Amino acid sequence: MPLNLADTVGYAAAVLTTVAFFPQVLKSWRTRDLSGVSLTMYGLFTAGVALWLSYGVLLGTWPIIIANGVTLALASVVLILKMKHR
């Protein structure tokens, strides 16, 4: 199954916007410094990613399900840490 340019760019985009949350989780977990992180942002973002996951499930599209499942887990950790360490 050859990938065209748009597919390749889309997969690279999905990988970057998903793995981006790993360093934030590591930093927040290690330092417990969440002072500059917006609680409202993580509340809205986590809800939005949960909807993206639902969208993937409704369409049965695995790349959307996997990318948003991972992002949902990571963003939820930041949200919970922010709620504990305001």
Next chain:
Amino acid sequence: MPLNLADTVGYAAAVLTTVAFFPQVLKSWRTRDLSGVSLTMYGLFTAGVALWLSYGVLLGTWPIIIANGVTLALASVVLILKMKHR
């Protein structure tokens, strides 16, 4: 043009994950407190959103272009503030 359930969930998801960055920009702009924000996260995330924007341009899909154009602008502000106020 009636929207089906998946379309509706997808649009709601796009709106939430885009507007989520407004409160982060406002907080970072007002307080200049970026201490808990990961520079690596915003570097990777901004690059990823730029690729999502390119993906939308390649496909000619306006909802993807608009949502990621707005998110790119907002994430770039946080990235620049983080680089200035580490």
